[in-house]
Amino acid sequence: MNFYKRSATRLVSFSQAVFRYPLSTLCFFILVLLTILSIHSDNTIYYSETLTMLIGGIAAFTGQSIYERFFRNSRLIRLGIYIVVIIFTSLYYWLFLKNYTDINTVIYIRSSALISALTVAYIWVPSIKSKLSFSTSFTTAFKAFFTSMLFSIVLEVGMIAILGAFSFLIYNVDYKVFIDLSVVIFGFFAPLYYLSYIPLYPINENVLTEKDKQAITTPKTLEALVSYIIIPLLAAYTLILTLYIITNLSGQFWNDNLLEPLLVSYIIIGFIIFYLSERIDNKSTFIFRKYFPEILLVISLFQTIASLLKINQFGLTHGRYYVIMFGVFAIISSIIYSFLQNKEVYVPALFISLSIISIIPPIDAITVGLNAQINFVEDVLRKNNMLVDNTIIKNEDISLTDREKIANSIEYLYNTDGVNRIDWLPNNFDIYYEDFENTFGFNNYDYKFLSESDNPDFESYTANYAEVRLNENETFSVDTEKTAQFVYVSINNMGYESIPEQNLPFDFNDNAFVLQVLSDDQTFTVNVLNDQNEEMINFDLQFLLNDTFEYVPKVQQMSDEDLTFTKENDRGTVKIILESLVTYADGTYSGKMYVFVSLNN
Numbered sequence: 001m002n003f004y005k006r007s008a009t010r011l012v013s014f015s016q017a018v019f020r021y022p023l024s025t026l027c028f029f030i031l032v033l034l035t036i037l038s039i040h041s042d043n044t045i046y047y048s049e050t051l052t053m054l055i056g057g058i059a060a061f062t063g064q065s066i067y068e069r070f071f072r073n074s075r076l077i078r079l080g081i082y083i084v085v086i087i088f089t090s091l092y093y094w095l096f097l098k099n100y101t102d103i104n105t106v107i108y109i110r111s112s113a114l115i116s117a118l119t120v121a122y123i124w125v126p127s128i129k130s131k132l133s134f135s136t137s138f139t140t141a142f143k144a145f146f147t148s149m150l151f152s153i154v155l156e157v158g159m160i161a162i163l164g165a166f167s168f169l170i171y172n173v174d175y176k177v178f179i180d181l182s183v184v185i186f187g188f189f190a191p192l193y194y195l196s197y198i199p200l201y202p203i204n205e206n207v208l209t210e211k212d213k214q215a216i217t218t219p220k221t222l223e224a225l226v227s228y229i230i231i232p233l234l235a236a237y238t239l240i241l242t243l244y245i246i247t248n249l250s251g252q253f254w255n256d257n258l259l260e261p262l263l264v265s266y267i268i269i270g271f272i273i274f275y276l277s278e279r280i281d282n283k284s285t286f287i288f289r290k291y292f293p294e295i296l297l298v299i300s301l302f303q304t305i306a307s308l309l310k311i312n313q314f315g316l317t318h319g320r321y322y323v324i325m326f327g328v329f330a331i332i333s334s335i336i337y338s339f340l341q342n343k344e345v346y347v348p349a350l351f352i353s354l355s356i357i358s359i360i361p362p363i364d365a366i367t368v369g370l371n372a373q374i375n376f377v378e379d380v381l382r383k384n385n386m387l388v389d390n391t392i393i394k395n396e397d398i399s400l401t402d403r404e405k406i407a408n409s410i411e412y413l414y415n416t417d418g419v420n421r422i423d424w425l426p427n428n429f430d431i432y433y434e435d436f437e438n439t440f441g442f443n444n445y446d447y448k449f450l451s452e453s454d455n456p457d458f459e460s461y462t463a464n465y466a467e468v469r470l471n472e473n474e475t476f477s478v479d480t481e482k483t484a485q486f487v488y489v490s491i492n493n494m495g496y497e498s499i500p501e502q503n504l505p506f507d508f509n510d511n512a513f514v515l516q517v518l519s520d521d522q523t524f525t526v527n528v529l530n531d532q533n534e535e536m537i538n539f540d541l542q543f544l545l546n547d548t549f550e551y552v553p554k555v556q557q558m559s560d561e562d563l564t565f566t567k568e569n570d571r572g573t574v575k576i577i578l579e580s581l582v583t584y585a586d587g588t589y590s591g592k593m594y595v596f597v598s599l600n601n
Contacts, residue, residue, distance in 0.1 A: 017196035021064055023082050025192060027057035028189030029507050032187040036180050047206035048097035050112055056089035058115055061195060062122040068201055070123050093478060104291050105416050106366050109318055110359045116353035124348035126201035132342040135278035137201070140216050142276065144197035150419060151189040156182060227284040234273055235288070238295055244352065245302055260323040263303045268331045271347075283381065297334035300327045314405065317412055318369035325354050325365075346418070370418040377409035386440070390424050394441030398577040400553070407444040408435065443555050464550040468556045468563065468578065484508040485597040488579075491519040493591040508599050515597060526567075526574055528597055536599075539567035539574045545583050572599035 018025045031053035032048040048396050063081040092114070100107055123141045127134040159181055165174035199216065225338055241262070276291055277285035303412040304327030309319055314320075331348045340346065358365045381387035384398045398406075414417050414431045429435050436444040468475075478487060485506040500520040506513055513536075516527040524545060528537040544565070549556065563578040581591035 013196040014193060015109075017192050020200075021061050021192070021195055023059045023085060024064070024195070027053045027060055028188045028191055030039070031057065032183055032191070035183045035187060039176055039179055041063065047103050048093065048100055048107075051103065051107070052089060052093040052097055055111065055114060055118075056085065057191065058118045058122070059085045059089055062125070062268075063117045065122050065125040065201070069128065069130070092186040104356060109366060110364065113359045115366070117352045121352050124352070127344065130201070133278070134348055135275045136216050139218055139222075139279055140198065142272075143219070143222070147197060148190050148194035151193060152185050153235035155189070156185050159185070170256050170592050171460055188509040218276075222276070223280045223282075226273060226281055227280055230273055231284050231288045234270065236535040237266070238299075239581060241299055242295070245299065249302075260303070260307060260320065263300065264323060264326045266294070267300065267326050271333070277389060293337040295331050297338075300330035300334065302325055303530060305329065311372075316372035318365035318416070321365040321369055322358065323530045325358060329354055364389055364418060370413065370416060370421065373409045373412050373418065377406055377413070379406045380409070387424060392424055396441040396554075396557075398442070403442055403444075403457070406440060407436075410444070439553075465550065465582060466551045466556070467554075467580075467582045468549050468558055469580045470563060470578070471559055473557075474559060476577075478594075480573075480596065482598045483596050484572070484599045485513070485515055485595075487515060487595045488592065489517050489595055490590075490592050491517065491524075493519050493521055493524075494588045494590055509601065513597075513599070515595065517595070519589075526576065526595060528572065528574065528599075536571045537567060537569060537574050537597075538587070539565075539576065541576065542563070542580075544581065545587070546587055549581075549583065570600065572597065574598075 010293070014046060027490065031050055034050045034053065038045045038047075060082065063085045064078075067078045067081050071081075075311075093188050096110060123137050124134060126132055127137050142209055142530055160178060161172060163178060163181065191490065232405060261551075269293060274289065274378055276290055304324055307323050307327065310320065332350055336350075338344050357363060361367045378387055380402050381392070384395055386393050386395050386398070410419070411431055411596070413422065414429070419425055419429050426435065426439060430441070431444065482581040485504075485508070489504075491503065498520070500518065502517040502519075506515060506517040512531040514527075514529040514533075518525050518527070524541045526539040526541065527535055530536055560577060565576045565578075567574045577594040579591065579592045579594065581593070
């Protein structure tokens with residue numbers, strides 16, 4: 001009976017959430033509809049429109065929290081807030097989303113920052129000038145999120161099991177229906193079920209309902225999890241970070257990019273645990289709350305300085321922009337918790353402010369990152385005399401450090417649509433094909449084969465491969481007057497792409513012959529066989545895989561004379577001209593070559 005009563009109560013709460021958040025309900029419904037239309041459409045995918053509805057739904061329930069906190073019972077103001085939300089969402093779509101057909105890096109970064117700001121604002125608003133603390137509101141939202149996700153996952157598994165059994169036993173169901181079901185559950189049910197767990201703030205603490213008491217109470221399981229598992233784990237993690245910083249202050253720490261994502265995750269997780277622990281009264285949480293701000297201040301200060309120094313080495317990107325922003329947030333927040341009263345009010349406001357700053361042009365993360373990288377790569381190009389009168393001059397002899405800087409910057413600009421802002425790049429520039437090497441004169445992956453070294457140019461480093469090619473800037477000719485057969489052959493002994501044996505028949509003086517190319521793990525030869533399958537010429541090319549070419553981390557462009565090899569006997573001649581060849585230390589190889597066969601009468 002209690003089960004049915006609780007189920008009925010949750011169903012009533014869900015329906016109340018629909019009426020409490022009508023604009024959010026509408027946005028999530030349209031989001032689900034657009035997603036299902038995209039799933040069942042062969043040509044039209046509503047990426048931007050779906051994201052707009054997601055942002056609109058979150059903005060709408062954030063607006064609802066403002067109404068409930070400051071303007072409750074004023075329907076006119078509630079309508080005004082909804083109109084503002086609609087205008088805001090529409091402007092965001094027209095300014096930032098309308099011209100994109102998919103979710104790229106630019107949209108993902110900007111929209112993620114906006115969603116984060118709106119979500120924190122939704123949690124923070126009820127605690128403004130209220131007896132309700134931010135940590136209470138945060139804990140309530142935290143519980144609601146994971147409860148709604150758990151219910152949604154259970155519902156998803158159950159519905160898929162039922163639908164799967166029906167499809168298997170009775171009537172075959174299109175697989176897209178299963179996807180539709182997931183979209184409805186996680187796109188409509190989950191967010192509204194989450195909202196149904198949020199009490200109507202502000203709460204009069206003297207007349208709490210049982211539902212409200214349950215909503216704001218920290219469960220014993222969560223208390224134990226935070227106090228005796230998560231805080232000790234975070235303390236151990238903090239100790240490792242601190243020891244790493246202390247032991248590497250003399251060098252590696254200032255050049256190590258690995259700590260940047262670790263710092264961001266540490267700040268986020270640290271503050272989540274900090275707010276969850278504020279409503280838990282025991283020795284473990286007390287010690288954590290007392291020392292966490294000071295420790296965070298030290299770690300954030302060192303890492304922010306290191307990130308600022310890395311700008312000179314690799315330039316500023318949106319990723320480093322956010323690392324520095326989170327570092328500034330952590331430093332200021334630590335100071336606030338150490339010296340100010342009513343500290344909870346300021347920290348969420350600081351996070352929201354920095355998040356909004358990071359998406360408003362021209363000081364947003366994307367714009368700042370693009371402009372910084374364009375200036376950075378132009379400086380490197382000019383230093384190497386590769387950018388003259390706004391024209392790129394190829395240079396394959398620049399240092400590997402500068403190659404890495406150019407390749408990283410161009411790849412960043414390509415992935416963030418920044419190449420469209422550069423007039424010295426060719427039209428329709430594509431970094432993943434030959435455009436990069438044709439433009440700059442060197443391969444954009446060479447530097448990635450390098451290991452760490454104290455020498456910034458890695459001059460003493462030996463790669464585990466050799467790659468040679470015919471010089472594309474030189475022409476060559478071959479006398480084919482006595483040639484009986486000419487073929488262009490691809491060779492490869494690497495995994496499933498291997499071509500172990502190729503037999504190419506040809507005729508000469510009314511006699512049948514076979515040009516045989518063997519390229520497996522043990523053999524690399526070119527043979528000429530007669531019609532009796534007797535070997536007339538055997539050219540063993542195994543020497544090309546050993547010490548013929550130097551193992552260096554770059555493409556070696558060579559003349560046709562250096563890449564021409566000949567085998568001659570009394571029956572004829574086989575001449576090989578390598579167009580390209582890559583050999584690896586493990587014995588694998590691939591390439592392309594011209595084969596000329598001359599036979600004696």
